[in-house]
Amino acid sequence: MKxxxxxxxxxxxxxxxxxxFYLVKLLVPDLPVGTxxxxxxxxxxxxxxxxxxxxxxxxxxxxxxPDVDERTWINIKNFYAYSLYISLFGSMLLVCVLFxxxxxxxxxxxxxxxxxxxxxxxxxxTLVVKRQ
Numbered sequence: 616m617k618x619x620x621x622x623x624x625x626x627x628x629x630x631x632x633x634x635x636f637y638l639v640k641l642l643v644p645d646l647p648v649g650t651x652x653x654x655x656x657x658x659x660x661x662x663x664x665x666x667x668x669x670x671x672x673x674x675x676x677x678x679x680x681p682d683v684d685e686r687t688w689i690n691i692k693n694f695y696a697y698s699l700y701i702s703l704f705g706s707m708l709l710v711c712v713l714f715x716x717x718x719x720x721x722x723x724x725x726x727x728x729x730x731x732x733x734x735x736x737x738x739x740x741t742l743v744v745k746r747q
Contacts, residue, residue, distance in 0.1 A: 625662075628659070628662050632658055636651060636655070639651065683745065687744075687745060690744050690745075691744050691745060694740055694741065694744045695737075698737055702733055702737075
């Protein structure tokens with residue numbers, strides 16, 4: 616069964632993408648083909664990268680030493696505790712500054728870019744803390 620899981624995963628991904636493509640074509644009949652192609656190829660590439668990374672890690676691991684131990688989990692927990700307070704305080708400070716400047720609305724695109732940057736910093740910080 617272990618050797619068949621990539622095939623099962625690939626079939627599941629292809630079937631779910633086909634169902635999604637069919638539903639999108641029903642809901643938005645005049646959707647450009649390039650958009651659909653980019654979405655499908657991006658999904659396939661993302662799943663391929665995830666599977667390739669897992670296989671690479673599995674092939675490199677030749678001993679029984681775990682990747683993380685309890686000290687690593689404590690460091691990650693402390694990092695998330697500190698980053699939670701820093702990000703909440705920073706967001707509150709940003710909203711107060713915008714309010715003081717007279718901004719009444721925040722564009723959804725700017726908010727999504729801010730959250731994307733915040734999550735990227737959290738992921739990078741987690742990887743750094745995990746390596747220490």
